[in-house]
Amino acid sequence: MVATDKNFDVIIIGGGVIGTAVAYNLSKLKLKIALLEKEMELAFGTTKANSGIVHAGFHSKPGTLKASMCVKGSLMYPKLCQDLDVPYKQNGVLMVAFNSEQLPELNVFYNQGRLNGLTDLKILTRDELLKKEPNLQDEVIAGLFAPTGGVVSPFELAINLGESAKLNGVEVVLDSPLLKMEDRKNHLLITTKDNHYTAKIVINCAGLYADNIARMLGDDSFSIIPRKGEEYLLDKRVGNLINSTIFPLPTPNSKGMLVIPTVHGNLMLGPTAIEMDKRDEFTTTALGLKTIYDFTKNLVKGLEKRDLIASFAGIRAASDRGDFIIEFSKTNPRLLNIAGIESPGLTAAPAIGEKILEMVKARLNDEGMSVGLNPSYNPVLPKKLHLRDLKGPELEKAIQQDNRFAHVICRCELVSEAEIVAAIKSGARTLDGIKLRTRAGMGRCQGGFCTPKILKIMSRELGIPVSELTKRGGDSVLVPYTAKELI
Numbered sequence: 453m454v455a456t457d458k459n460f461d462v463i464i465i466g467g468g469v470i471g472t473a474v475a476y477n478l479s480k481l482k483l484k485i486a487l488l489e490k491e492m493e494l495a496f497g498t499t500k501a502n503s504g505i506v507h508a509g510f511h512s513k514p515g516t517l518k519a520s521m522c523v524k525g526s527l528m529y530p531k532l533c534q535d536l537d538v539p540y541k542q543n544g545v546l547m548v549a550f551n552s553e554q555l556p557e558l559n560v561f562y563n564q565g566r567l568n569g570l571t572d573l574k575i576l577t578r579d580e581l582l583k584k585e586p587n588l589q590d591e592v593i594a595g596l597f598a599p600t601g602g603v604v605s606p607f608e609l610a611i612n613l614g615e616s617a618k619l620n621g622v623e624v625v626l627d628s629p630l631l632k633m634e635d636r637k638n639h640l641l642i643t644t645k646d647n648h649y650t651a652k653i654v655i656n657c658a659g660l661y662a663d664n665i666a667r668m669l670g671d672d673s674f675s676i677i678p679r680k681g682e683e684y685l686l687d688k689r690v691g692n693l694i695n696s697t698i699f700p701l702p703t704p705n706s707k708g709m710l711v712i713p714t715v716h717g718n719l720m721l722g723p724t725a726i727e728m729d730k731r732d733e734f735t736t737t738a739l740g741l742k743t744i745y746d747f748t749k750n751l752v753k754g755l756e757k758r759d760l761i762a763s764f765a766g767i768r769a770a771s772d773r774g775d776f777i778i779e780f781s782k783t784n785p786r787l788l789n790i791a792g793i794e795s796p797g798l799t800a801a802p803a804i805g806e807k808i809l810e811m812v813k814a815r816l817n818d819e820g821m822s823v824g825l826n827p828s829y830n831p832v833l834p835k836k837l838h839l840r841d842l843k844g845p846e847l848e849k850a851i852q853q854d855n856r857f858a859h860v861i862c863r864c865e866l867v868s869e870a871e872i873v874a875a876i877k878s879g880a881r882t883l884d885g886i887k888l889r890t891r892a893g894m895g896r897c898q899g900g901f902c903t904p905k906i907l908k909i910m911s912r913e914l915g916i917p918v919s920e921l922t923k924r925g926g927d928s929v930l931v932p933y934t935a936k937e938l939i
């Protein structure tokens with residue numbers, strides 16, 4: 453028996469950047485919506501482990517969903533990030549050629565970008581390039597520059613999209629893996645670890661597991677082909693070596709290995725692109741580092757292995773169809789699949805969210821349900837204060853209002869106790885959740901200094917013993933029982 457408060461118009465499966473962008477858009481409508489995420493927090497899937505580039509759109513083949521969603525999404529970023537208080541910088545993307553054989557290929561991408569609707573692409577000469585990017589290697593001969601490209605904090609975007617959706621009425625249910633889905637004629641019946649739910653429409657945004665979800669209703673029209681990418685983060689000391697994101701000419705299955713200035717002032721090198729059988733194997737390797745470093749040092753001068761502060765791997769949820777899949781299932785008209793969202797999925801997310809709003813509205817209208825607007829919808833999130841941005845009178849005022857701004861918890865990224873507490877109040881339940889929201893633990897010492905302090909604050913605010921706090925939920929307990937007194 454399903455309790456009435458578990459009956460929804462729309463249920464979204466998956467709280468990555470796609471699921472949260474869909475939730476954010478659908479919250480503009482007067483609908484009863486839930487988002488179910490299997491992990492303890494939003495953005496714990498591929499959304500937390502990628503390059504953070506807002507692509508301009510010249511990489512994707514004209515006529516594909518990847519091309520149209522990428523170009524549209526990219527242009528939506530400045531306003532969306534302003535509304536949602538998400539770090540974003542429009543630094544431009546630059547594809548560089550190092551020999552004359554690469555010049556025709558550079559032109560192919562120029563023409564492809566024009567066909568995709570980019571009007572401001574420019575081919576730059578060697579002199580123009582070196583004026584813009586003096587640390588490019590001397591052998592560079594030409595480049596393709598797209599000014600609309602940028603960089604963003606992908607997990608902060610997804611978390612804030614989710615927070616906005618929640619404030620606008622979407623029920624966000626974490627730690628809630630979808631286990632079973634059944635067709636009950638007028639709705640779908642969903643079973644999670646703890647509950648049953650019904651929905652008129654289920655939107656499958658399960659990333660690496662989207663094919664498994666579709667198969668629950670007999671839809672085997674696509675399969676996910678996981679492709680892993682290792683990334684290497686360098687210290688802020690070298691953050692200013694380049695201004696734009698530097699791309700080589702791409703390979704057949706990836707955009708190649710890049711030098712990326714992150715939105716928070718680091719440099720990032722990567723990613724690799726290795727097809728795998730597993731969907732949960734996130735190790736980084738000595739070979740990955742060597743491959744990336746040997747390649748990227750030929751693009752930009754001054755890259756040193758000693759500046760490496762962290763490494764991670766993410767897995768692209770590519771599909772056997774090649775393009776993004778955004779369609780109602782042919783097997784069950786109540787299932788809407790958003791799958792195969794590999795790169796440029798982060799860039800495309802805002803446009804995919806908008807497209808889904810139209811598709812859902814039209815489908816519910818077909819069923820005779822006229823869907824109105826949410827009268828209390830508010831697209832803007834209140835701005836959060838960050839110690840790293842505060843100076844002079846602003847800092848004094850913040851400390852007067854909350855003296856925990858004067859208590860530095862993370863020295864590398866300058867994060868205060870007030871921000872850690874605010875992150876917990878807005879829903880962080882794990883150490884990684886705090887890290888993604890505040891950057892505490894993301895700096896040069898990688899949490900060596902701040903982790904014990906954060907655990908103490910979490911324990912105090914959440915009323916949970918330190919020995920039960922986890923890094924990312926599940927069994928990732930941080931402090932073994934016997935060592936808890938050390939904290």
Ligand SMILES: Cc1cc2nc3c(=O)[nH]c(=O)nc-3n(C[C@H](O)[C@H](O)[C@H](O)COP(=O)(O)OP(=O)(O)OC[C@H]3O[C@@H](n4cnc5c(N)ncnc54)[C@H](O)[C@@H]3O)c2cc1C
Binds near residue numbers: 465470502503504765
């Ligand atoms: C190395 C790398 C670099 C990349 N760089 C870029 C880039 O620079 N720019 C760009 O545009 N794109 C980039 N991408 C692609 C981008 O990261 C993805 O397209 C995007 O994050 C996909 O988001 P998603 O929401 O579909 O997937 P995810 O973030 O994986 O979200 C899916 C969610 O579904 C949840 N889920 C799964 N199964 C269930 C279930 N049964 N019940 C409930 N929840 C479930 C998961 O826990 C997860 O949170 C990159 C990808 C990789 C791997």
